Amino acid sequence: MSQQKLYYGKDIEVMFNSEICTHSGICVKGFPAVFDLSKRPWVNPDAAPAEEIARHIDKCPSGALTYKRLDTENSLKKEE
Template sequence: MAIKEYKGEEITVYFDGEICAHAAECVKGLPEVFNVKARPWVSVEKADAKKIVEVIDRCPSRALTYKI
C-alpha cells in the first residue's frame, strides 16, 4: 500500500495505512476531517491547519504526518 496524500491550501496530510495502529485519535479528534465512511476519508479543507496538526501529533503510530 502506498502512502496517500491529501492536499489542501495550507497543509498536506500523508497517510501510511501499513503502519496505522487504528487508535482512532484522528477520528475522535476531528471527525469532520477524518471520516472513515467518506471518500476520500481525509478532508483537509474542513478545519484549519493548526487544528489538523494538533490531532495528527496525537497519532501514536505516526501513520498520519503532514507538511505545512
C-alpha cells in the same frame, strides 16, 4: 510497496501510511470533521484550520499520519 496516500489541502497536506497505522481511532474519534471513514476521500484537509489539523495529527501514536504545512515558513512537521 508503500501504502502512503497524500491528501492535498490549501494550507496543509496530510499523508497517511496504512502500513504503520495501529487503528487507535484517535484521528476519526477526535476530529471527525477532517477524518471521516464514511466519506471518500476520508481525509479532508480543508475542513479545519491547518494549525488545528497539525495539532491533532501530532497525537497519532503510530506516526501513520504526518503533514506538511503550506501556510508557514516552518512547513515540515512530523514528515520523515
